[in-house]
Amino acid sequence: xxxxxxxxxxxxxxxxxxxxxxxxxxxxxxxxxxxxxxxxxxxxxxxxxxxxxxxxxxxxxxxxxxxxxxxxxxxxxxxxxxxxxxxxxxxxxxxxxxxxxxxxxxxxxxxxxxxxxxxxxxxxxxxxxxxxxxxxxxxxxxxxxxxxxxxxxxxxxxxxxxxxxxxxxxxxxxxxxxxxxxxxxxxxxxxxxxxxxxxxxxxxxxxxxxxxxxxxxx
Amino acid sequence: xxxxxxxxxxxxxxxxxxxxxxxxxxxxxxxxxxxxxxxxxxxxxxxxxxxxxxxxxxxxxxxxxxxxxxxxxxxxxxxxxxxxxxxxxxxxxxxxxxxxxxxxxxxxxxxxxxxxxxxxxxxxxxxxxxxxxxxxxxxxxxxxxxxxxxxxxxxxxxxxxxxxxxxxxxxxxxxxxxxxxxxxxxxxxxxxxxxxxxxxxxxxxxxxxxxxxxxxxx
Numbered sequence: 001x002x003x004x005x006x007x008x009x010x011x012x013x014x015x016x017x018x019x020x021x022x023x024x025x026x027x028x029x030x031x032x033x034x035x036x037x038x039x040x041x042x043x044x045x046x047x048x049x050x051x052x053x054x055x056x057x058x059x060x061x062x063x064x065x066x067x068x069x070x071x072x073x074x075x076x077x078x079x080x081x082x083x084x085x086x087x088x089x090x091x092x093x094x095x096x097x098x099x100x101x102x103x104x105x106x107x108x109x110x111x112x113x114x115x116x117x118x119x120x121x122x123x124x125x126x127x128x129x130x131x132x133x134x135x136x137x138x139x140x141x142x143x144x145x146x147x148x149x150x151x152x153x154x155x156x157x158x159x160x161x162x163x164x165x166x167x168x169x170x171x172x173x174x175x176x177x178x179x180x181x182x183x184x185x186x187x188x189x190x191x192x193x194x195x196x197x198x199x200x201x202x203x204x205x206x207x208x209x210x211x212x213x214x215x216x217x218x
Numbered sequence: 219x220x221x222x223x224x225x226x227x228x229x230x231x232x233x234x235x236x237x238x239x240x241x242x243x244x245x246x247x248x249x250x251x252x253x254x255x256x257x258x259x260x261x262x263x264x265x266x267x268x269x270x271x272x273x274x275x276x277x278x279x280x281x282x283x284x285x286x287x288x289x290x291x292x293x294x295x296x297x298x299x300x301x302x303x304x305x306x307x308x309x310x311x312x313x314x315x316x317x318x319x320x321x322x323x324x325x326x327x328x329x330x331x332x333x334x335x336x337x338x339x340x341x342x343x344x345x346x347x348x349x350x351x352x353x354x355x356x357x358x359x360x361x362x363x364x365x366x367x368x369x370x371x372x373x374x375x376x377x378x379x380x381x382x383x384x385x386x387x388x389x390x391x392x393x394x395x396x397x398x399x400x401x402x403x404x405x406x407x408x409x410x411x412x413x414x415x416x417x418x419x420x421x422x423x424x425x426x427x428x429x430x431x432x433x434x435x436x
Contacts, residue, residue, distance in 0.1 A: 029250055030248035030249075030250050030251060031248075032247060032248050032250075032251040033248060033250040033251050088415075091414075113389065114332055116389070142414070145414065149416055150415065150416060151414045151415065151416055152412070152414060152415070152416045152417075154405060154408060154409055154414070155397070155405045157396075157397055157402055157405050157406075158405050158406070158408075158409045158414075160386075160387065160390055161383040161384075161405070161406045161409055162383065162409070163386070164382050164383045164384070164385065164386025164387060164389075165379040165380065165382045165383040165386075166379075166382070167382065167386050167389075168378070168381070168382025168383075168385050168386045169378065169382060171331065171334070171382075171385075172378055178375075179373070179375055184375055187372060187373045187375050187376050187379070188375075188376070188379045190372060190376075191372060191376045191379055191380070191410065191413070192409065192413060192414055193413050193414050193415050194370070194413040194415060195409070195410060195411050195412040195413030196309075196360070196363065196369045196370060196372070196376075196410055196411050197306075197368065197369065197370070197411050197412060198367055198368060198369055198370045199370075
């Protein structure tokens with residue numbers, strides 16, 4: 001390794017450490033409430049050195065918010081293109097990737113969800129664009145399933161629902177939870193694919209009845 | 219009306235106005251970033267008069283966060299007790315109530331989701347208790363459905379998923395959206411009850427196959 005490569009790598013490592021500590025502060029106290037003095041103390045750098053690593057405070061917010069969404073978009077767009085997987089398999093893989101990402105990067109994803117409207121100008125547009133591309137990946141996979149007659153066609157607002165079902169976990173996920181992110185994803189996919197109604201009910205529906213009749217003595 | 223009743227009512231109205239304005243400020247800028255000076259300017263009251271109406275800043279945060287959850291708990295517990303509705307009907311009513319509440323009280327619900335960990339001591343416990351009771355209402359309705367063999371039994375983590383599917387809408391709901399809260403709820407319930415898999419797929423499953431086979435030429 002040349003000295004400049006080593007220096008660049010160590011600078012990347014330092015930057016990643018700063019981003020992690022900043023994400024924790026932003027997630028607990030809010031972006032606006034976290035001062036640069038507080039951050040420079042938390043990372044053990046003077047303000048000059050801190051700005052050298054991060055650019056501006058808003059650059060840092062953008063980097064924290066965008067990084068994992070960018071990675072999920074790359075993962076998802078490659079997945080959606082694949083011909084060797086069924087739409088169901090793609091849905092399951094997207095779901096697992098999302099649950100793993102949220103679970104392994106809770107402070108960063110909390111910052112993304114809470115501060116997505118805090119960014120301004122070009123950074124705001126780029127982040128919204130990334131978010132839309134990720135949503136579009138799910139929409140594509142669902143459409144592939146509809147075209148293959150594996151999935152039913154639902155109003156596209158259902159995509160917001162299935163994303164929310166996963167995303168909202170940033171609020172309740174804990175590191176010591178009973179289930180792993182993969183196990184949670186499996187339950188969620190079972191719900192999203194098969195629904196709550198039992199097969200008894202399903203056959204009733206197939207026979208043309210919309211809902212089970214309900215009587216007081218049931 | 220007696221003078222004191224009128225005065226009490228007008229004080230309640232004033233308090234509600236303050237809570238609405240505070241919710242908007244807390245939702246946009248964060249609770250910690252909103253100063254009492256800023257709030258007193260926004261509501262057009264001196265700090266003394268403001269504190270007279272709200273108690274402390276944390277009292278105000280609690281009232282904003284708790285009010286709608288408290289109302290949904292009351293609605294949900296009464297609903298879960300009813301014998302004349304099927305579990306499916308109860309699920310649909312819970313879903314509509316939640317979507318309406320979020321949609322009509324976006325700033326308040328944003329504050330609830332973002333600041334649920336900001337409260338301390340007794341207020342924190344009371345708010346968490348309300349949130350748990352609301353979650354328990356959904357769990358009860360699902361259990362009623364399982365007992366009646368209308369719903370399948372899924373791991374209880376699915377409740378977090380179906381709550382998240384609704385709750386996350388605080389991030390994307392807009393007043394001028396294409397669908398009304400009730401219409402969104404109907405799509406969500408269709409997804410939650412019936413799942414994405416088409417009936418063709420459903421019959422394949424009933425016949426013992428777990429997933430559609432997928433080949434490159436599909």
